[in-house]
Amino acid sequence: MFIAPSWLEGLLIQAGMYIVIPLIIAAVVAIVKWKKLKDRETHHKESPHKKSHHKEPHHKKPPHKEPHHRGTNHRGSIFITFILAFIAAIIVIYPLGCVYWFYAYEEPSVQEKIITVQGWEPKAGIIADEYGRIVIDNANELMLVTTSNEGFFNNENFLFQKFNTRDIFNQLKVGGTYKIKYYGWRNGYNSGFPNILSVEQVINETNATNNDYSKYFGTKLAN
Numbered sequence: 753m754f755i756a757p758s759w760l761e762g763l764l765i766q767a768g769m770y771i772v773i774p775l776i777i778a779a780v781v782a783i784v785k786w787k788k789l790k791d792r793e794t795h796h797k798e799s800p801h802k803k804s805h806h807k808e809p810h811h812k813k814p815p816h817k818e819p820h821h822r823g824t825n826h827r828g829s830i831f832i833t834f835i836l837a838f839i840a841a842i843i844v845i846y847p848l849g850c851v852y853w854f855y856a857y858e859e860p861s862v863q864e865k866i867i868t869v870q871g872w873e874p875k876a877g878i879i880a881d882e883y884g885r886i887v888i889d890n891a892n893e894l895m896l897v898t899t900s901n902e903g904f905f906n907n908e909n910f911l912f913q914k915f916n917t918r919d920i921f922n923q924l925k926v927g928g929t930y931k932i933k934y935y936g937w938r939n940g941y942n943s944g945f946p947n948i949l950s951v952e953q954v955i956n957e958t959n960a961t962n963n964d965y966s967k968y969f970g971t972k973l974a975n
Contacts (some may be wrong), residue, residue, distance in 0.1 A: 754861050754863075759939060760923035765960075769849035770933075771843070773845055777838075777845075780832070782831075782837065785830050786826075789826050793826075799863050803945060828881050835883070835888035836877075858911075858912075858936060859935070861935045862936060862949070863933070863935070864952060865898075866929065866931050867902070867927070867930060867932060868895075868899040868927070869896060869898060869899075869900045869927065869929075870898055870927075871926050872896070872897070872963065873894065873895055874893060875893055875905070875972075876895075876925050877894060877943065882907055885971050885974065886972055886973075887972075889969065891917040891918045892907045892917045894968060896924060903945045904932070904934060904945055904946050906948050908946065909949075914950075921949045922965060924951060925957060925961060925963060926963060927957075927960040928956065931951075931953040931955060932948050932949075933948075933949045933950045934948045935949060
């Protein structure tokens with residue numbers, strides 16, 4: 753039986769994938785860069801002594817001084833390398849982390865449940881304008897609320913091949929009872945909710961009403 757990670761476990765797993773691993777990769781790349789610069793500097797210092805053993809009796813050159821800013825340039829170069837490597841590591845690791853999270857946690861969490869629709873409401877986090885208005889254009893900006901006070905997202909998902917959020921919105925009528933298939937769980941650390949995959953069965957649509965588009969979509973006052 754699938755057991756969802758706690759909010760702390762989920763936070764640590766995702767922080768490890770998307771922050772700690774890229775930091776480690778960037779640090780390793782920066783250390784390699786630092787080693788190469790040190791080796792190049794050592795080779796540059798040693799090379800004048802290997803050119804000739806002939807001594808000039810009357811013309812002795814003053815010792816060559818390294819530029820004062822060379823150390824600063826090296827630090828700047830290493831820092832830039834670290835930043836670029838960190839960004840590149842995030843770009844590479846983020847999709848890999850998403851695939852890992854999908855197969856390790858989301859796919860095993862798929863379940864079915866019977867729910868009764870109480871209504872739809874805008875997701876938390878949709879920002880209102882200066883006049884307190886929000887604009888709802890797509891069904892995935894709404895969250896389903898059940899009579900048991902549970903929340904479900906209706907997001908598209910490439911890995912589950914789900915791209916029919918508007919169809920699911922139309923199927924789940926206010927006041928109706930349905931068996932749904934969903935994945936995920938209530939995540940306190942990122943305000944996540946289970947995501948509906950499909951409507952498996954209509955249990956009871958007595959007194960259910962079709963969802964009124966004008967009620968949910970368009971410009972609305974934020975609650």
